[in-house]
Amino acid sequence: MGVKKKKAVGLLNRIQFIDLAQAVTQSPVARREWLRAYLQRALKGGKFPSYRYFRNAIPTIYGVKRGLDPSPPVGREELKKYVGAACNGIDEAKNVEAALTLYDLIRPRGYLAYDHEPRHLALGRSRQAAIGLQVELVREEELIFQYPYPRRSRLDDHTIRVLLSIIHHAYAVGDREGAFVELADLSCDFETAETRRLRLPSVRAPRIIRIHHDEIISLDDLAPEVQNVHDLLMELGEEPD
Numbered sequence: 001m002g003v004k005k006k007k008a009v010g011l012l013n014r015i016q017f018i019d020l021a022q023a024v025t026q027s028p029v030a031r032r033e034w035l036r037a038y039l040q041r042a043l044k045g046g047k048f049p050s051y052r053y054f055r056n057a058i059p060t061i062y063g064v065k066r067g068l069d070p071s072p073p074v075g076r077e078e079l080k081k082y083v084g085a086a087c088n089g090i091d092e093a094k095n096v097e098a099a100l101t102l103y104d105l106i107r108p109r110g111y112l113a114y115d116h117e118p119r120h121l122a123l124g125r126s127r128q129a130a131i132g133l134q135v136e137l138v139r140e141e142e143l144i145f146q147y148p149y150p151r152r153s154r155l156d157d158h159t160i161r162v163l164l165s166i167i168h169h170a171y172a173v174g175d176r177e178g179a180f181v182e183l184a185d186l187s188c189d190f191e192t193a194e195t196r197r198l199r200l201p202s203v204r205a206p207r208i209i210r211i212h213h214d215e216i217i218s219l220d221d222l223a224p225e226v227q228n229v230h231d232l233l234m235e236l237g238e239e240p241d
Contacts, residue, residue, distance in 0.1 A: 004039070004239065006237075007043055009234075011039065012230055013126055015123075017121065017131050017166050019038065020129050021155075022159055023035060023038070024226065024229060025158045031232060032236070036236050039233065050091045051095060051098060051151075053083055053086045054099050054150050055132075057083050060074055060079065061099055061102050061103050062137070063107075073107075079099055080099070083099045098150040101186045102150075102186060102206070104206070106146075111137040112139070113138075116145075118131065120170060131147075131166070133145060136176075142180055143178065143179040145180070146184050147183055149183055149184065150186050152186075152202065160183055161211060161215060164181045164183060165216045165217040168181045168216050169219055169222075180211075181216075182208055184206070185207050185208070187204065188202040189203075
């Protein structure tokens with residue numbers, strides 16, 4: 001198996017669900033080119049700026065309560081120091097900014113936060129969409145799975161609907177079937193690749209977006225689109241370097 005084919009298979013076996021949602025929402029014509037660029041970026045080792053330290057801090061930001069631990073949730077200044085120290089100079093500015101933006105968005109809402117085992121959505125044999133959400137929230141008798149989206153570029157409405165539908169099918173199951181699914185969107189309003197290229201000033205405009213149960217895309221409707229992403233990536237993996 002060639003390097004390109006091996007990379008395509010690796011992406012398929014554990015694709016990030018945000019990337020999957022963006023691929024699914026491309027038009028049939030645009031999807032192939034989007035996936036070609038996605039595969040090329042992976043081959044070159046290219047990645048989005050890393051929000052790893054922000055993601056590691058998510059339970060701390062929400063103030064997850066564990067057993068009989070009486071410790072109060074960390075404050076804003078403590079959080080800033082905690083995330084900054086974890087970064088140790090690597091992608092520090094964007095991780096600290098995202099952490100503080102999420103803190104300011106969710107703390108006034110008074111959520112009760114608890115640990116939850118991370119889950120993934122199975123896409124086929126040995127294939128899954130990696131989600132990794134590890135917190136569940138309770139607010140006014142509602143159970144909520146809320147996914148923090150730290151990237152600065154704003155997703156379109158249909159991509160958000162696909163993304164939240166994927167989370168719903170992975171998490172709102174069994175005794176959590178009635179849970180609500182939300183996006184804690186930390187992106188910048190109207191920011192696009194073009195505005196970034198022109199270095200126009202941008203400010204995060206955080207918001208909470210909830211998908212209602214009648215808006216959730218069924219697995220039957222998602223399946224053929226996901227299969228098409230799989231087929232196209234496999235075809236692209238066969239192309240010459």
